[in-house]
Every structure is written in structure tokens, then in C-alpha cells.
Amino acid sequence: MRGPGATRGGAALLGPAEVRTLAERFGIRPTKQLGQNFVHDANTVRRIVAAAGVGGADTVLEVGPGLGSLTLALLDVVDSVVAVEIDPLLARFLPATVSDRAPELVGRLQVVEADALRIAATDLPATPTALVANLPYNVAVPVLLHLLAEIPTLATSLVMVQAEVADRLAAEPGNRVYGVPSVKAGFFGTVRRAGAVGTQVFWPVPRVDSGLVRIERYARAPWPTDDPFRRRVFEVIDAAFAQRRKTLRAALAGWAGSAVAAERRLIAAGIDPTARGETLDTAAFVRLAQTD
Known part of the structure; x- marks a missing residue:
């Protein structure tokens, strides 16, 4: 009989x-370098899956x-899971864990040992x-933006990140935390907060809360x-x-070639140069x- 965590x-x-x-x-010792904080709460992972809205034929x-x-x-509700893991030990032992806990589902899992920051769509099975x-936490935004750019078939994304990062990703213009992550994520689709996650559901326990962010690709x-x-577009955002x-006229002077050129391009785009x-x-x- 399955235990209380059975789905x-x-x-x-x-x-x-x-x-x-x-x-x-497995001889695993979580490292800060790889940002390893393992979720150990069944209700939390169920909530993440529900918030993602995945199921049926999803990969x-x-x-x-x-x-x-x-x-x-995830394996319990979707057609298949492609798991990308940078740690060779974790990548090696994940299929064994699934086989032990849910032998009927192990055929739905494919593991790719790779750095998600460098993976290409063609690397996936x-x-x-x-x-x-x-x-x-330490690479959340770069990984998210890389995957959204590299894999256009990702219709939805539900990620758990540091709460502060979640706020930034989902911020609207004018919000004090609105910035580069907000604008770049908005390039791919609509972004919203999808919930909060406390520290006590992780091992080791992180120092900060986490947040869920959902992105629906256009x-x-x-x-x-x-x-x-x-x-x-991203070059303009970074600048x-x-x-x-600084005003955009001044901040974009280097990008445009001069403050005068920046002002001309801002006006052409219908943007106040003093904004x-x-x-x-x-x-x-x-x-x-x-604009040119």
C-alpha cells in the first residue's frame, strides 16, 4: 500500500x-554552488503541478x-517528463528513485545530464x-529566459524562484521592483504570480521564501x-x-550613438525622452x- 504521499x-x-x-x-550533499534546496512536502509539489495546469498529453x-x-x-499526471540535471550523481540516481517509488511511471521519464543555461532544443529527446x-536561486532568471528563447514550444512555464525574484518577474511598469527581468519575461508572454512557498518545505532550509511564477506564452x-x-530588444532593455x-534620453545615448540620436529614436517610437x-x-x- 502506498503511503500518505501517494498521488x-x-x-x-x-x-x-x-x-x-x-x-x-546516494551520497548527496546539497551545495550552495548549485543552489540545491530539495522540496520535501507532498502538498507543495501537488500545488505546483496544479498551478502549472499540466496534464494529459503534455511533455x-x-x-x-x-x-x-x-x-x-509530474509523472503522475503528464505523458512524459524530460528532466535536465547538472549534477551527475542526481542525474544518475533519479530513474532509480522513480522506479522504486512508481515503477509503472518510470517509462515516462527521460533524464538529460546537462547545464540548463547551455542546453539547446536539439539536445532534448x-x-x-x-x-x-x-x-x-542563483541562476533562476538567466535559465528561465534562456529556455523561453531556446524552446518556443513551451506554451506555459511555472517556476519556483526566490520570492524577491518572483516579484520582479511579475512586476508591472511603475512598480519599484520593475526592471530587466520583468520586461524580458514580458517579451515571451503574460507573467503573473501564482503563489507563495515558505522555507520549511525545503531541505536544507533556505533563508528566504520562494514564489511561484506562471508565464503563458503568447x-x-x-x-x-x-x-x-x-x-x-534585449540590448535596448539592458541599456x-x-x-x-537617468532619463531614457541620457541612458540610451551609448546605445543610440548620442543623446540626440536617442531622443530622435524615442520620439519616433512615441516615447517621452524624459521618461x-x-x-x-x-x-x-x-x-x-x-526604430532606425
């Missing part, structure tokens, strides 16, 4: 004791599966339709999404926020990138 399809989810036992069995890309807490919950991941993008154009307190970057939405930066 609808029969996967026995991991609790605190199981997580520590697996770590000891989920999971980054940093760790000891398999979220992996097991299947085409993912969704991203669901507990991202390492069904029909309102602007070009090819890589050269995206890079052009605008590099000197956050600041934090007042512009993603669409405004796109218009600016399209």
Missing part, C-alpha cells in the same frame, strides 16, 4: 524522511529535478510543451520573436536599466528597437 496515479511522493534517506543513500521540461520530489508528482521547475506573438530581433535613475525605463512596458521597448 492519484499511485506515485509515492517524497517526505522529509525519504529525502534525507535518499541523500544519504514537461523539469530543470533541476534533484532527488525527484516534483518529478514524481522530446519536444516539451511546458516548463515546470524549482529553479536554483498564442500569437504581437511582435517578431526571431533570435536576432530578440537580442536587439535603459543600466543607468536606472525613465521603469515606466515603459515591453511593447514600448519593442517599438524602440524597431
Whole structure:
């Protein structure tokens, strides 16, 4: 009989004791360098899966599966999971954990030992339709933006990140935490907070709370999404926020070639040259990138 962590399809989810036992069995010592904080609460992983809205024929890309807490919950409801893990020990032992806890589901799992910051869509054994991941705090935003750019088939993304980062990703123009992550995430789709997660559901216990962020990719993008154009837009965004307190006319002088050229391009894009970057939405930066 399955324990209290069993899900609808029969996967026995991991609790605190199981997580520590697996770590000891495999010789795993969580490292800050890799941002390893393992979830050990069954209700939390169920909530993450529910917030992601995945199921049925979805192929989920999971980054940093760790000891398999979220992996097991995902396998219970989706067609397949492609788990990308940078730690060779964790990548090696994840299939064994799934086989032990849910032998009927192990065929749905494919593990790729790789750095998610460098992975390409062609490196994956299947085409993912969704991203669901507990991202390492130290590289969360770069990993998220890289995957959204590299894998256009990701229709939805549900990531758990540091609470402060979640606030930044989902911030609206004019908000004090609105900045580069907010604008760049908005290039790919609509972004919103999807919940909060406390510290006590992790081992080791982190010093800060976490937050869930959901990104729905635009069904029909309102602007070009090819890589050269995206890079052009992101270059403007970086320039605008590099000197956050300056007006856009001054902040974009280097990007445009001069303050006069920056003002001309801002006016052409319908943007007040005396405005600041934090007042512009993603669409405004796109218009600016399209000026000559």
C-alpha cells in the first residue's frame, strides 16, 4: 500500500524522511554552488503541478529535478517528463528513485545530464510543451529566459524562484521592483504570480521564501520573436536599466550613438525622452528597437 504521499496515479511522493534517506543513500550533499534546496512536502509539489495546469498529453521540461520530489508528482499526471540535471550523481540516481517509488511511471521519464543555461532544443529527446521547475536561486532568471528563447514550444512555464525574484518577474511598469527581468519575461508572454512557498518545505532550509511564477506564452506573438530581433530588444532593455535613475534620453545615448540620436529614436517610437525605463512596458521597448 502506498503511503500518505501517494498521488492519484499511485506515485509515492517524497517526505522529509525519504529525502534525507535518499541523500544519504546516494551520497548527496546539497551545495550552495548549485543552489540545491530539495522540496520535501507532498502538498507543495501537488500545488505546483496544479498551478502549472499540466496534464494529459503534455511533455514537461523539469530543470533541476534533484532527488525527484516534483518529478514524481509530474509523472503522475503528464505523458512524459524530460528532466535536465547538472549534477551527475542526481542525474544518475533519479530513474532509480522513480522506479522504486512508481515503477509503472518510470517509462515516462527521460533524464538529460546537462547545464540548463547551455542546453539547446536539439539536445532534448522530446519536444516539451511546458516548463515546470524549482529553479536554483542563483541562476533562476538567466535559465528561465534562456529556455523561453531556446524552446518556443513551451506554451506555459511555472517556476519556483526566490520570492524577491518572483516579484520582479511579475512586476508591472511603475512598480519599484520593475526592471530587466520583468520586461524580458514580458517579451515571451503574460507573467503573473501564482503563489507563495515558505522555507520549511525545503531541505536544507533556505533563508528566504520562494514564489511561484506562471508565464503563458503568447498564442500569437504581437511582435517578431526571431533570435536576432530578440537580442536587439534585449540590448535596448539592458541599456535603459543600466543607468536606472537617468532619463531614457541620457541612458540610451551609448546605445543610440548620442543623446540626440536617442531622443530622435524615442520620439519616433512615441516615447517621452524624459521618461525613465521603469515606466515603459515591453511593447514600448519593442517599438524602440524597431526604430532606425
